[in-house]
């Protein structure tokens with residue numbers, strides 16, 4: 001494509017098809033959406049044009065409005081489907097419209113009851129099949145250099161590509177693991193319906209412990225594997241973190257790399273955040289107080305100057321929320337208050353709810369998903385608690401840094417890669433940006449909260465930690481370049 005002199009974007013040198021089951025702002029249940037939504041803009045300055053392919057959930061189709069139909073499948077894994085073209089924050093978007101698969105109540109993966117859809121294998125195999133058709137010349141007028149599949153929902157796409165007829169039109173492939181705990185593992189009975197050759201049901205194909213592994217098939221087939229931090233890229237070679245895939249990851253280690261997620265300043269910047277009661281910058285930190293008052297009001301906390309800790313998380317074992325639940329009485333005993341926003345395991349929801357009843361005015365709990373409230377919490381709480389047992393990258397600690405909401409994190413994965421613990425040396429060298437602890441246990445987390453409270457009581461030192469975090473650059477600049485280099489290297 002010729003470079004237009006009036007256009008300050010570089011000429012497109014690489015075309016990427018990014019396939020994901022969610023992308024902000026159209027559909028989001030977690031961090032994957034933030035990353036898939038930000039990737040196109042992150043790599044655009046490097047001559048990479050990303051087209052995102054999403055399933056046609058009702059919310060996505062609604063946002064798309066009247067869209068151009070660019071392709072029709074009379075029979076895509078047993079159902080008719082159409083491909084619609086639109087825009088995702090100004091970048092090319094393709095939506096797979098298949099009413100039988102995606103038009104239903106509930107979230108992207110589960111019914112309103114919370115139960116996973118029984119046909120998720122078919123829903124996401126269809127997404128992957130459509131992606132592979134696009135990336136192997138099967139859709140007229142479309143061609144891509146690289147297919148970038150995110151997580152198990154897109155995991156079969158590289159496998160379909162690998163078994164596609166070999167032509168010049170076949171793209172190279174990358175799988176990004178945002179969380180290896182979710183693998184898309186299904187009964188062997190689904191295999192005959194996937195439309196893969198029999199040879200694919202093999203140890204180096206999609207076969208996985210006697211069944212079918214969508215992520216496993218993608219990891220076997222992709223030309224490159226990335227995960228979302230260098231530490232996690234190392235950790236998943238071990239049984240403790242690899243969740244059964246450690247052998248495969250270790251065997252393909254020369255293809256595996258870690259690229260830390262960035263954050264999108266158009267969405268996460270305290271100077272321009274419409275969800276805050278009061279906007280502020282690194283030079284006007286005192287204005288955060290108005291947000292703290294708003295957090296207190298939203299979570300029915302007693303107003304006060306003591307530290308407010310927050311949680312913005314899925315309430316699950318991965319996120320160490322059971323351990324935090326054990327520490328709440330100690331946190332309150334130290335003069336802290338706690339605002340919890342999250343949803344997940346019913347038992348954990350209940351534990352936090354009971355803690356709120358035990359400590360009225362000190363612990364406020366909001367069960368649910370609320371994007372604006374998550375921004376207010378970052379802008380008004382003093383610290384964010386992230387006691388994850390494993391964390392591929394983590395985004396909430398990066399948002400915390402940007403908002404002067406000091407991260408208190410477990411030493412694992414991307415948390416270890418992005419936070420500098422306020423130990424004696426780091427405080428003396430004036431480089432600390434948060435508090436880090438290990439292992440994930442109630443005594444260690446309690447100790448970390450204690451250290452945070454002690455630092456908070458030294459206002460100048462605390463403000464210096466906040467300001468340092470706010471000045472850290474976790475924009476997409478470096479990671480966008482890393483992805484662009486990875487794509488370029490595959491061609």
Ligand SMILES: Nc1ncnc2c1ncn2[C@@H]1O[C@H](COP(=O)(O)OP(=O)(O)O[C@H]2O[C@H](CO)[C@@H](O)[C@H](O)[C@H]2O)[C@@H](O)[C@H]1O
Pocket residue numbers: 029030031032034035178179228261312313314341342343368369370371374391392393394395396414
């Ligand atoms: N109740 C609630 N209301 C509003 N917003 C809420 C919320 N609960 C969570 N969120 C938001 O959802 C996102 C969660 O991001 P995380 O990085 O913690 O990712 P998650 O574990 O979902 O994803 C995986 O993928 C991402 C992306 O690669 C990795 O960073 C991560 O380590 C990995 O586990 C954040 O934007 C957070 O603000």
